[in-house]
Amino acid sequence: MDVIAVHVDRCVGCKTCELACAVERGSEGKTLLSAVREAPQPQARVRVEGAGGVSFAIQCRHCADAPCLDACLTGALARDAESGLVRVNDDRCIGCWTCVMFCPYGVIFPWPERKLALKCDRCMHMESSACVDSCPTQALEIVNVEKLADAYAEKRRSAAMAASGIGIDGAVHLDLGK
Amino acid sequence: MGRADYDLVVVGGGAAGLNAAFSCRQRFPDKRVLLIDRESEVGYYRTLLPMFMAGNLNEDKLFFWKSGDDENLDTRLGVQVRSLDRAAKCLTLDTGETIGYARLVLACGGYPIVPPVFERAVTPEGVFPVRGLSVAREIKDWLPQRRDIVVLGGGLVGSKTSVFLRLAGFNVTLVEKEAHILPTVLSADTARPLQRHLENMGVQVKTETTIDQFKADADGAVSSVHLATGEWLPCGTFLVGIGSTPDLAFLDGTGLVEDGELVVSPTLQTHDPEIFGVGDAIYIRVAGGDKHNPWTWPQAVNQGKLAGANAFLDSPMPLKRTTRVNAQNIAGVPIMILGGPGVGSSIEARPGPGDGVWREFFMHEGCIVGGALVGDISGAGPLHFTMAGGADVSETTDELLKPRTRAFGALAWTSLGQARRANIISAKGS
Ligand SMILES: Cc1cc2nc3c(=O)[nH]c(=O)nc-3n(C[C@H](O)[C@H](O)[C@H](O)COP(=O)(O)OP(=O)(O)OC[C@H]3O[C@@H](n4cnc5c(N)ncnc54)[C@H](O)[C@@H]3O)c2cc1C
Ligand code: SF4
Ligand code: SF4
Secondary structure (H helix, E strand, C coil): CEEEEEEECCCCCCCCHHHHHHHHHHCCCCHHHHHHCCCCCCCHHHHHEECCCCCEEEECCCCCCCCHHHHHCCEEEEEECCCCCCCECCCCCCCCHHHHHHHHCCCCCEEEHHHHEEECCCCCCCCCCHHHHHCCCCCCCEEEEHHHHHHHHHHHHHHHCCCCEEEEECCCCCCCCC | CHHHEEEEECCCCCCHHHHHHHHHHHHCCCCCCEEEEECCCCCCHHHHHHHHCCCCCHHHEEEECHHHHHHHCCECCCCEEEEECCCCCCEECCCCCCCEEEEEEEEECCEECCHHHHHCCCCCECECCCCHHHHHHHHHHHHHHCCEEECCCCCCHHHHHHHHHHHCCEEEEEEECCCCCCCCCCHHHHHHHHHHHHHHHHCCEEEEEEEEEEEEEECCCEEEEEEEECCEEEEEEEEEEECCCCCCHHHCCCCCCCEEEECCCCCCCCCCCCEEEEEHEEEEHHHHHCEEEEEEHHHHHHHHHHHHHHHCCCCCCCCCCCCCCCCEECCCCEEEEECCCCCCCEEEEEECCCCCCCEEEEECCCCEEEEECCCCCCCHHHHHHHHHHCCCCCHHHHHCCCCCCCCCHCCCCCCCCHHHCCEHHHHHHH
8 A cells, every 4th residue: 555654854844735735635726826715715634743843744644453444423434445545435424523533643634614524545536646746855755555664674673772662553653763 | 943053143233233243254254143133224324313313314325234245144133132041052032033153242232211201101102212213214204293302311312413403493402410411521611612502503401400291282292391490391302312221131130231231341251251242232341440331433333343353262352442532513513522530530621712612631640531622622633542542641731731732743752652653754863
């Protein structure tokens, strides 16, 4: 499965990805100029997080054992059989926000004006992902989860000492930090 | 009559029972599973019934499964389990048939408690429990002619039902015997803005009272109900949404029920290790001896999945989370319930800004053990898992209570090791 991952060392926290996502995926007009005038205001599915001088963009990880899927009250959240990605079927979503509460990463966003839960689907029906394309420092990249996991395991092996304090947390723990 | 034998028999085809059946079939593909339910239809979202009753949901959106898709998953619908014989490892149905099992999952859910006033007299027409699809269909057909509705029970089901019916234009009065709505999960302070919101929507809320009399019209249908506080309410439809009490009569004499409760271990086993219990029907005995039941849809799904996967394991796995976490969107006001106050917990709260926003935590030894977010639910997901993980947040409590907090940001870079949250290819300084 291919997911979006981040080079934290390249992310400068400029939020260009947020803007690109909101315009490309949330707006009717698809241009920044028209998007800012739209009501309800377009929302992004990626958010830039950070504190203490470190920032990074974060979006859905499409967890192997996704708590949000078990929580959805209506079947709106479902895994796409072909791509393995977790997505919201807008037609079924009633905006109850139960899934928001069940995503440990805080990457499902309520969009009250449309009564829709908003989350990243990697722009699966487009040629490429808006946030990845827009990042001025190329901090975002589409990577294969399994390969990233392998790379992570390799890095851990070679730096067993440095890995202290960080454990494997769930099936798609891909942190190459430390 | 002959006896049919199955590897796994599931009693109850709600969220918990169906997920138990699915996960057993997936985990142990050679096992034959039978699902029994006294309703004639299963595989629907019970959580959508208020919307459906109000006429705001197409029936095709109600269902997620129809029987017949899997030849090794049989169903017996419209039949009730009458008794269980543990020694012979079989169930008896109301049809007289017996069904043998190697493993059994009890997922019989709960049912609202109809107030005694209706039991003593002959129940008039127009009185319905809010629980299943067949009754929800009756309610849906009944409502248009009887638009004055009284909903009994200001818990989750009653409040949610009132909101959807009000949104559909009905006249709704919600009656709750405690001092405020959602009394088991919210403090009075948190409930206040929510209650005000309901009232602004046009739902009449009557607290600290209950129904003690009713009148029926010439057609034998309920026409008004009387409150113990001395007031007659016009009422063409009376909906019971209180409680979720399991009907465990079929377990009489099995020794599985203690003081009226079906209690299971964290691996969801009763004290007969071949018999599991899941969902609204059970209590889980958690560490420290406390009994706990979340009674929510996500928990029912989770427990069902686990019981199905545990059914044929030599060392079954314990349930990961037992949090009573729940979310509602009450006509534009989002609420997140993190759980009720535990014994000995203190309250940390932060009102506003503005009317209708209230964030509060129940804290115990630096850890969040419950609480609620009303009007502003930012950071809810990370907060839930921080609570479930039992992390000490005494340093960041203020930060987390702040409206529009990005709990993620506030929690990041603490001892919780939040840096692992993103798919990180290369870290700072690497
Ligand atoms: C109107 C309504 C709205 C709700 N909204 C929410 C919400 O927004 N969020 C949330 O988290 N939760 C909500 N809930 C709660 C949630 O739906 C339940 O916690 C969940 O459905 C419990 O699932 P279960 O499988 O344990 O029980 P149930 O779904 O009740 O299933 C039990 C099944 O067992 C069958 N049965 C019982 N006894 C027998 C017997 N002897 N023989 C044969 N069959 C039997 C019953 O017919 C029933 O189909 C709501 C509930 C209701 C009623
Ligand atoms: S929304 Fe959250 S819980 Fe669901 S798959 Fe994505 S990261 Fe996992
Ligand atoms: S907000 Fe939508 S996707 Fe999320 S749980 Fe509710 S219905 Fe499902």
